[in-house]
Amino acid sequence: MEEIETERVENGSRLPARDTTWIEQLKQNPRRDFIQAIRDNDAARCLVKTAEIHGHFCPGSALGVMASLCGLRRLGGESIPSDGLENLMAIVEINACFADGVQAVSGCTLGNNALVYRDLGRMAVTFAIRGKESGVRVRVHPEFRSHITRAVPEFHPLLEKVIKNREGGPEEETAFKKKAREAAFALIGLPFELLLITESVRPDLPEYAPITESVVCPACGETIMATKVVSDGEKSGLCYMCAGGPYRQVEGRGIVTVSHGK
CATH class of the missing domain: 3.30.1330.130 (60s Ribosomal Protein L30; Chain: A;)
Known part of the structure; x- marks a missing residue:
């Protein structure tokens, strides 16, 4: 059986040598x-x-x-x-x-x-x-x-x-x-x-997406975007899931509000 020449790439796997040039090109421009x-x-x-x-x-x-x-x-x-x-x-x-x-x-x-x-x-x-x-x-x-x-x-x-x-x-x-x-x-x-x-x-474009800080929910310990926690009341600082409140999701019906109860 003919042995295929291989070359190691960064993740430790091996590819045919002819493919490494293609990988390098995609590193510079993935699209x-x-x-x-x-x-x-x-x-x-x-x-x-x-x-x-x-x-x-x-x-x-x-x-x-x-x-x-x-x-x-x-x-x-x-x-x-x-x-x-x-x-x-x-x-x-x-x-x-x-x-x-x-x-x-x-x-x-x-x-x-x-x-x-x-x-x-x-x-x-x-x-x-x-x-x-x-x-x-x-x-x-x-x-x-x-x-x-x-x-x-x-x-x-x-x-x-x-x-x-x-x-x-x-x-x-x-x-x-x-x-x-x-x-x-x-x-x-x-x-x-x-x-x-x-x-x-004439397009109506949103502003550039903000860079949002992360916080840790004190209840579940998960890292959450700071804009996605409860901001007032006795549940302030909790993520939506731990607070048991509604949240929005995109699904087949479109954008819907889902009620989540603990």
């Missing part, structure tokens, strides 16, 4: 491959990389990919790449598959505070650069479903059965994933103008 795909307008490559975080292929994430490619192109070359430091901002209006396409392609995420989530339930995203007066809003054309039906007529019936009604067994689930993949790749093969509507807007 290098993604950025090149964006500059090449390679929607297929962007969709594949989006599926790495989304978990599967689907029309929703494909629309997020297309909206992001279109919006970044309209915004101008300086918007590529995103460095995750809140210069390029994305305002997404739905917490569904579409949002993962936006996060993956743009590099604006909840974690780096460059993504703003507005709980409006619309497949739309606004891209803007801090310091610029105008941005671009991209929304999905209401007739997008007709393109899916023409390309993959089996998709919507399977969506209804497997996802909406939670019916069917492993065979139906496998069939759904297959048709969802076909539908996603069919969508990214269409021109932007058939799927998307764009407009120039």
